[in-house]
Amino acid sequence: MKFERIHFLASDAPQAQRALRRLAKRYGNAKADDADVTVALGGDGLMLQALHECLKSGLPVYGMNCGSVGFLMHDLVEPDLQDRLASAHETLIRPLAMIAKTPDGKKHERLAFNEVSLLRQRSQAAKLKLVIDGQVRLDEMSADGIILSTPVGSTAYNLSAHGPILPIGTPLLALTPLSVFRPRRWRGAILPDDSKVRIEVLEADKRPVAAVADHDEVRNIASVDIAVDTKRGVRMLFENGHGLAERVLNEQFKY
Structure with a gap:
């Protein structure tokens, strides 16, 4: 061409x-x-x-x-x-398609080519529940946050957080915790790229969390749903x- x-x-x-x-x-x-x-x-x-x-x-x-x-x-x-x-x-x-929901029920839709990250907004650690394809995988995780990264983004924020590098073309996503406190030895997971990831914020009033899709931030969220956008x-x-x-x-x- x-x-x-x-x-x-x-x-x-x-x-x-x-x-x-x-x-x-x-x-x-x-x-x-x-x-x-x-x-x-x-x-x-x-x-x-x-x-x-x-x-x-x-x-x-x-x-x-x-x-x-x-x-x-x-x-x-x-x-x-x-x-x-x-x-x-x-x-x-x-890209990853993110739907972040705030406690008032409002939905915020964003796209991310590198990663979707959840980050604590205050000094206290975030408490998060991880649900993959409808199945609860972690009832409660205490950490500074968590990243879901594409292969393109795996060498960016994900790598600096000691997450795995994913070769381009592999149908995988990297789920990487940030300064995890509980479970103490959990280091993340590698997921198929057709996974549907839901992250729920526990004690959201006391421990507020922001969701960031690349550089686009939504603050004070209650939950996020993330999946690869297969149409775009x-x-x-x-x-x-x-x-x-x-x-x-x-x-x-x-x-």
Whole structure:
């Protein structure tokens, strides 16, 4: 496929803004409605923003690193961009769909490409009940919170919380506790990606909890229901030898 009309999306970082000016001068900068592809210039935070935008536009997205981490990005190489886009291969990324319910019964629906995390809002630990596919797996967990991560997000917050890295393409999700106090030795679980996860907040008035889908927060929740959205997804473009699967594999051998 030829990508002649490129829409550039850049973070506010000076390096990204300078790259945007150079690339727009070289290739033009099409509006999203008229483009064939979105090229994201920044770090992984900007890539998350691009994924959410491309979920609406339907455009494939390709990233170039102008940030600090850039796990999801390629190196910033400006020449021959259209040729590299044309030869790149696609990986379909599906988000997690989160429905957070507050004590007044109101539902808040959000999407997350990296993870859904539940976090305590006060000094006291959160108390949570974990239900998987309708079956109670933990009656009560006391912790700072918990993360449900996709393979894409498994190298982000999940990894920093000592959760497992999931190779791209595996039909799995990582459920990782944050500073768990009870059960003392519980270290999380790996779930099939068709699992329906429900997390209920115990003692919500005394121990309030926020739910965060990527960067979108809902505070003072009573419960969340989380599942992979099988009807929506975004096509990410990766050059040969720089795919997510290879990056995830390399990450497991760093020290």
